[in-house]
Amino acid sequence: MGWSEFIYFAIAALSMWIAGTILLYLKDRTLAGDILIVSGLATFSLFIILLWIKLGHPPLRTMGETRLWYSLFLVLVGYAAYKRWGYKWLMAYSVIVSGVFVLINILKPGIHNTALMPALRSVWFVPHVTVYILSYAMMGAATISSLATICKRESVERNPLIELTDNLVNIGLGFLLLGMLMGAIWAKAAWGDYWSWDPKEVWAFITASAYILYIHSRHSGTGERWNQWIIPVAFILLMITWLGVSYLPAAQGSIHTY
Amino acid sequence: MDSQSKREQEIALKQIIVISAVIAAGFLLQIFTGSVVQEILAAPVSIILSAAILSLLFIKQGDLLQQCGSARVSLILIATLLIISMLMGIIPGNTIKYSWPFALIYLMILVNLSLATGRRLRRFRLWRDLKFILFHLGLLILLIAAGPGSGDTKRYFMTVREGDTEWRGVVSGGTEVEELPVALALLDFDMEEYPPKIALIERRTGTSLPAGRPEYIDAAAGNRGVIGEWSISVDSFEYPKMKAPVAHITVKKGDGVTINGIVSCGNYFQPYHLLDIDSVYSFAMTYPEPQNYTSHIEIYTKSGLKKNGTVEVNHPLTAGSWKIYQYSYNSTMGRDSEISQFELVYDPWLIPAYIGIVMVMLGSLLLIIKGGESNGVE
Numbered sequence: 001m002g003w004s005e006f007i008y009f010a011i012a013a014l015s016m017w018i019a020g021t022i023l024l025y026l027k028d029r030t031l032a033g034d035i036l037i038v039s040g041l042a043t044f045s046l047f048i049i050l051l052w053i054k055l056g057h058p059p060l061r062t063m064g065e066t067r068l069w070y071s072l073f074l075v076l077v078g079y080a081a082y083k084r085w086g087y088k089w090l091m092a093y094s095v096i097v098s099g100v101f102v103l104i105n106i107l108k109p110g111i112h113n114t115a116l117m118p119a120l121r122s123v124w125f126v127p128h129v130t131v132y133i134l135s136y137a138m139m140g141a142a143t144i145s146s147l148a149t150i151c152k153r154e155s156v157e158r159n160p161l162i163e164l165t166d167n168l169v170n171i172g173l174g175f176l177l178l179g180m181l182m183g184a185i186w187a188k189a190a191w192g193d194y195w196s197w198d199p200k201e202v203w204a205f206i207t208a209s210a211y212i213l214y215i216h217s218r219h220s221g222t223g224e225r226w227n228q229w230i231i232p233v234a235f236i237l238l239m240i241t242w243l244g245v246s247y248l249p250a251a252q253g254s255i256h257t258y
Numbered sequence: 259m260d261s262q263s264k265r266e267q268e269i270a271l272k273q274i275i276v277i278s279a280v281i282a283a284g285f286l287l288q289i290f291t292g293s294v295v296q297e298i299l300a301a302p303v304s305i306i307l308s309a310a311i312l313s314l315l316f317i318k319q320g321d322l323l324q325q326c327g328s329a330r331v332s333l334i335l336i337a338t339l340l341i342i343s344m345l346m347g348i349i350p351g352n353t354i355k356y357s358w359p360f361a362l363i364y365l366m367i368l369v370n371l372s373l374a375t376g377r378r379l380r381r382f383r384l385w386r387d388l389k390f391i392l393f394h395l396g397l398l399i400l401l402i403a404a405g406p407g408s409g410d411t412k413r414y415f416m417t418v419r420e421g422d423t424e425w426r427g428v429v430s431g432g433t434e435v436e437e438l439p440v441a442l443a444l445l446d447f448d449m450e451e452y453p454p455k456i457a458l459i460e461r462r463t464g465t466s467l468p469a470g471r472p473e474y475i476d477a478a479a480g481n482r483g484v485i486g487e488w489s490i491s492v493d494s495f496e497y498p499k500m501k502a503p504v505a506h507i508t509v510k511k512g513d514g515v516t517i518n519g520i521v522s523c524g525n526y527f528q529p530y531h532l533l534d535i536d537s538v539y540s541f542a543m544t545y546p547e548p549q550n551y552t553s554h555i556e557i558y559t560k561s562g563l564k565k566n567g568t569v570e571v572n573h574p575l576t577a578g579s580w581k582i583y584q585y586s587y588n589s590t591m592g593r594d595s596e597i598s599q600f601e602l603v604y605d606p607w608l609i610p611a612y613i614g615i616v617m618v619m620l621g622s623l624l625l626i627i628k629g630g631e632s633n634g635v636e
């Protein structure tokens with residue numbers, strides 16, 4: 001069982017995920033949706049197991065192989081978060097992003113063989129990236145909901161969206177910190193140092209500090225209007241970390257070149 | 259109510275002024291004494307400093323200490339840290355992380371964390387306070403290991419030839435050679451490579467075709483593939499020790515033209531070999547890329563420890579408080595490299611650092627499960 005069969009498993013799993021998610025949106029009773037999503041997860045896992053058996057080692061050596069794990073974990077964690085928090089959009093989002101990774105694997109078979117450089121070949125690579133993707137999703141949603149609160153003219157304190165925003169930031173920060181610390185453990189194993197204040201690391205630190213600032217600001221009884229403003233600002237910092245760092249003069253020579 | 263909040267504002271202002279004064283003192287220190295030299299933190303300073311900070315956990319807090327450990331002071335400190343780390347992220351080639359203002363902010367954060375954690379520990383109720391304790395005590399331990407503890411860390415580079423034993427190393431960032439309390443014997447250096455690839459190139463420029471999105475096929479005996487209008491089969495592939503890889507290939511064009519011959523990427527003493535198909539294009543072989551490299555070593559320490567093992571990228575070897583990392587090799591010779599380069603890190607604070615990291619990770623899991631439910635605004 002190799003890559004040539006991937007397309008069948010992938011399309012089967014993806015269709016089940018999409019159908020399941022649509023059912024979650026359409027129906028109040030979600031048993032059928034749950035069954036579809038879990039079956040999709042089982043199908044996708046089965047492919048990974050079969051590939052693993054065929055290769056004789058865990059499929060973690062090439063870009064294509066690591067992308068398989070992103071696709072699986074994204075839906076897995078998205079589904080777990082949906083079960084816990086009831087955010088259907090998060091389920092839908094994780095299916096869409098997972099679908100993008102699946103499509104890349106189907107449409108560009110060349111990348112299955114693109115070798116991972118030695119430092120990237122670590123068990124931490126996949127969870128580190130997956131957890132960051134999820135955190136970014138949460139923070140994106142929190143930003144939209146905080147902007148909605150800010151733009152409403154009436155009293156910010158009473159806005160029912162505040163609770164949703166606060167939940168999203170807290171969960172998102174949980175993922176963000178997990179991603180950061182996994183990165184630190186990985187860096188320790190690969191380079192002998194958890195934290196070297198590399199430009200990407202500095203900005204990841206800035207981003208996390210901004211969200212931690214929000215949590216403490218809320219705890220200290222600062223006006224709610226101020227608190228809500230921290231969130232979009234933090235999201236701009238997050239975007240700099242994610243996309244902008246390589247354009248900053250301070251980042252020439254960063255070890256994080258992606 | 260109104261006079262209450264006015265009083266609060268006055269206190270906040272005072273706190274901001276005091277913190278700014280400490281940072282200003284940091285600037286003066288910076289101007290007169292230069293950056294913080296990490297060596298001043300070496301034991302016993304690191305131990306005394308950590309003990310002092312941790313003792314704040316147990317001290318009974320009067321008005322002043324209660325303020326120092328308050329949520330508002332933490333807010334001011336985190337905001338300050340945010341600003342200074344933004345400078346760090348914007349100014350190219352800065353050394354802010356070694357500056358006195360940064361060190362003093364770090365110290366104030368340690369004090370604030372220790373006081374706040376101590377207060378919470380005294381009225382600890384498991385489910386209510388677990389998240390707070392995991393985060394703040396974990397962070398406190400981690401920051402002590404990474405801050406005051408950093409003075410005790412030592413890093414060296416060591417290059418060892420196959421068959422030799424070496425005990426001299428070069429301090430990281432320096433040039434002088436020192437005798438270390440650990441010695442390494444390199445029994446064997448091994449490198450796995452991804453198979454080299456066959457490419458179609460334009461001879462004059464060396465660009466791989468089709469231009470813009472080049473295609474390659476693995477050079478492995480029996481492999482077949484198509485590049486542009488050519489179908490390629492690899493008849494044989496050989497890669498003996500100390501020699502460059504050589505593939506014998508047969509290429510066929512759609513109109514029936516068939517050419518065969520050898521391609522090789524060459525190595526440090528053998529020339530490369532192209533298979534020309536006309537006056538412009540040739541088939542060529544790319545260099546094999548490293549997949550993984552491993553050193554089989556024996557470690558001896560002054561304290562009498564002897565240990566045998568392998569070191570590879572992402573898998574260091576531990577001997578007491580030393581960790582040995584695979585760092586590099588002779589890259590021109592690739593898998594035939596007869597030397598291996600290691601980084602040796604001595605870090606007695608490693609275990610506390612990991613304890614702190616694990617505590618904060620557990621806290622993060624609680625945050626994901628509990629969301630914002632228990633940080634109610636006071």
Ligand code: HEM
Pocket residue numbers: 177212215216219327328329330331332333335336367370371374377378390393394397618632633634
């Ligand atoms: C890993 C990052 C951090 C997280 C996730 C975090 C989270 C929290 C949370 C959720 C609370 C509210 C406690 C409650 O629910 O009762 C809190 C309070 C507090 N935090 Fe943090 N915190 C972090 C880092 C820090 C840092 C760096 C400092 C010090 C500068 C700090 C100092 C405080 C203080 C003083 C309080 C108030 C304690 C009290 O009122 O008893 N925290 N933090």
